[in-house]
Amino acid sequence: MATREDCAERDAHDPLALFRARFALPEGVIYLDGNSLGALPKVAVKRAVGVIDEEWGTGLIRSWNEADWMELPFKVGDKIAQLVGATAGEMVACDSTSVNLFKLLAAAFALRPERRVLLTDSDNFPTDNYVAEGIGDFLGDRVERRLVPADEIIDAIDDDTAVVSLTHVNYRTGRIHDMAAINAAAAAHGALTLWDLSHSAGAVPLDL
Secondary structure, X not given: OOOHHHHHHHXXXXXXXXXXXXXXXXXXXXXXXXXXXXXXXXXXXXXXXXXXXXXXXXXXXXXXXXXXXXXXXXXXHHHHHHHXXXXXXXXXXXXXXXXXXXXXXXXXXXXXXXXXXEEEEOOOOHHHXXXXXXXXXXXXXXXXXXXXXXXXXXXXXXXXXXXXEEEOEOOOOOOEOOHHHHHHHHHHOOOEEEEEOOOOOOOOOOOO
C-alpha cells in the first residue's frame, strides 16, 4: 500500500506539478471538482479586469464587434473541440449544461415525433435525471422515461426509443460507457444519442 511519503515523493517528481502554481488555490487544498467549477486560473483575474475596465467600461456596445464578443461562443467552442476530438466549427459554447440538455432533449423529440422513449442510465448524474424528468413534465405523454442499469443500455434500445441520454463517465464510480457501441446500437434502431461529457472532457481520451 502506498504511504503518504510515497505520494509526496511522486508529487515531487510529477512533471505536471508546475501547473498548480497557475491556479489560485488555498495552501493544502487538493481540488478535484473541475466538472462543476474549476479552480480559478490566476491569469483569468487580470483578463477579467481588462474585459470589465476596457472592453465593457470603455468600449461599451462597440465591443460586440471591436472586441469580437459576437464570435466568442464559436472561438471557445473551437477550444473545447480540441478536448473532445471534434473539429473546428463543430462546437459552440452556450448556456449551462442543464439548459443545453433540456434544449437538446426537446429537439430530439421534435426530430423523432413518432417515438416516446427517453432511455437513460439508472445511475446517471442526478442533475441530468432531473432534466430528463423536466422534459417529461414539459412534453407530457409524449415522453416515457426508462431508467436501466448501465450494462443493459444497449439491449434496452428499441424502435420506440427517441433518444438515449447518458453521462459518458459515471460521476461516482468512474465507469466509462462504450460510446461507439451505444451510438451504433442507437443508430441501428433509428434513435438519437445525447452525451454529457462534463466528467470526461479533458480527463479521458475522446474522439467525436
